[in-house]
Amino acid sequence: MTLTPTLLPKLIAxxxxxxxxxxxxxxxxxxxxxxxxxxxxxxxxIKALTEKQxxxxxxxxxxAWQKIGMILMSAIGGxxxxxxxxxxxxxxxxxxxxxLNVQRFADSFNLAVEAVKHRGKAEAGEKTLLDVYxxxxxxxxxxxxxxxxxxxxxxxxxTIAITGMEATRDMIATKGRASFLEQRSxxxxxxxxxxxxxxxxxxxxxxxxxxxASV
Ligand code: ADP
Ligand code: MG
Numbered sequence: 001m002t003l004t005p006t007l008l009p010k011l012i013a014x015x016x017x018x019x020x021x022x023x024x025x026x027x028x029x030x031x032x033x034x035x036x037x038x039x040x041x042x043x044x045x046i047k048a049l050t051e052k053q054x055x056x057x058x059x060x061x062x063x064a065w066q067k068i069g070m071i072l073m074s075a076i077g078g079x080x081x082x083x084x085x086x087x088x089x090x091x092x093x094x095x096x097x098x099x100l101n102v103q104r105f106a107d108s109f110n111l112a113v114e115a116v117k118h119r120g121k122a123e124a125g126e127k128t129l130l131d132v133y134x135x136x137x138x139x140x141x142x143x144x145x146x147x148x149x150x151x152x153x154x155x156x157x158x159t160i161a162i163t164g165m166e167a168t169r170d171m172i173a174t175k176g177r178a179s180f181l182e183q184r185s186x187x188x189x190x191x192x193x194x195x196x197x198x199x200x201x202x203x204x205x206x207x208x209x210x211x212x213a214s215v
Pocket of ligand 2: 030034035037038078119
């Protein structure tokens with residue numbers, strides 16, 4: 001079966017719901033080592049995407065990702081705005097003019113995460129959202145060329161995202177606002193890693209539901 005951008009309203013709604021139901025937790029995390037606006041920043045992006053969702057469903061994936069990137073670029077403030085815009089614009093560029101399958105998506109996603117690393121001048125282990133995206137991208141790349149069934153790959157992605165998010169608790173922040181706290185940033189999960197994990201889990205939830213409905 002093929003998953004098309006007609007799925008986007010469901011994906012956007014699922015992301016919106018998970019952010020809303022973890023609102024206090026996310027804000028507390030960003031207040032502890034950031035400036036407390038991370039949730040509001042993301043929600044501004046989600047609202048803008050919701051308003052444009054019917055234009056998005058008419059597109060193919062690379063065009064939809066490009067439009068999402070541009071919408072997020074203008075709607076979200078803060079560090080996370082330009083990083084998420086970069087993620088989607090790079091994903092679009094990498095996937096353009098190719099018939100999309102799991103392996104090509106994994107390749108494109110890896111390139112997109114590389115672009116975010118470049119944009120944020122950050123690597124794994126710096127206590128950012130990249131501590132979720134990097135291990136997920138690496139796993140997807142390996143899994144896509146294996147014989148592991150897609151639902152199993154997706155479930156593992158959720159586990160890896162949770163592990164990556166939790167690992168940020170013991171890291172010292174060396175990028176973004178939290179880096180001003182140096183050693184005092186230890187002991188708190190990074191807000192951007194938390195929302196990345198929540199959004200990935202929400203996306204996987206929708207995908208698994210679609211896959212099981214189609215068999
Ligand atoms: P701001 O820090 O500008 O207020 P947000 O609060 O929306 O922006 O986002 C903060 C999150 O962005 C952090 O929790 C972290 O995960 C991520 N982040 C910040 N700087 C970087 C960077 N240079 N590279 C990767 N991620 C970053
Ligand atoms: Mg902030």
